[in-house]
Amino acid sequence: MKRLLIYASHLLLFTVFAPYVMYLLATLAEPLMGFKPPAAFTYILPIPGYALILLGLALMLRAEVDMYMHSGGTPFPFYNPPERLVREGIYACTRNPMYLGTTLEYCGLALALNRLLMLPIALATLGLAMTLYFMHEKPKIERLNSREALEYLSSTPLLIPRAKCLKQAFFFKRGEKPAT
Numbered sequence: 001m002k003r004l005l006i007y008a009s010h011l012l013l014f015t016v017f018a019p020y021v022m023y024l025l026a027t028l029a030e031p032l033m034g035f036k037p038p039a040a041f042t043y044i045l046p047i048p049g050y051a052l053i054l055l056g057l058a059l060m061l062r063a064e065v066d067m068y069m070h071s072g073g074t075p076f077p078f079y080n081p082p083e084r085l086v087r088e089g090i091y092a093c094t095r096n097p098m099y100l101g102t103t104l105e106y107c108g109l110a111l112a113l114n115r116l117l118m119l120p121i122a123l124a125t126l127g128l129a130m131t132l133y134f135m136h137e138k139p140k141i142e143r144l145n146s147r148e149a150l151e152y153l154s155s156t157p158l159l160i161p162r163a164k165c166l167k168q169a170f171f172f173k174r175g176e177k178p179a180t
Contacts, residue, residue, distance in 0.1 A: 052108025059101030093161035
């Protein structure tokens with residue numbers, strides 16, 4: 001039960017709280033910077049924005065489920081890190097599906113809400129997440145020093161998954177592993 005609450009708080013933090021803070025920052029910064037998006041954007045940008053939000057949320061949810069089912073830990077690496085390397089599901093397609101999902105969600109929100117100053121904030125957030133990955137997560141995987149871990153690092157894309165793999169990760173049959 002405690003582990004499930006940690007997963008729920010992780011999702012709430014990155015799908016509700018963080019985007020709200022980004023929205024507030026962008027809303028406060030726009031008048032100070034004299035930034036006003038063109039009126040035409042109000043009608044055009046929400047459509048791809050909503051698509052990015054849905055894709056990002058789907059990636060994040062799939063990553064949370066895969067980590068819950070296969071890791072024995074939680075997505076908070078400093079609190080209760082995963083007990084084993086997760087290579088199943090969406091993790092067979094990208095080493096960082098949560099980072100990718102949150103970035104897509106945040107960029108989608110920027111477009112859907114017509115707050116274009118959220119885009120650089122979203123990209124800075126991705127930069128911070130990648131710094132965390134290279135300073136903490138990747139060295140931890142390398143320290144496993146197993147053939148499986150080294151193969152995973154060399155064969156699985158860092159962030160952008162291959163389209164075929166992504167499709168299979170969402171629509172594969174129980175017991176199958178997506179092709180990488």
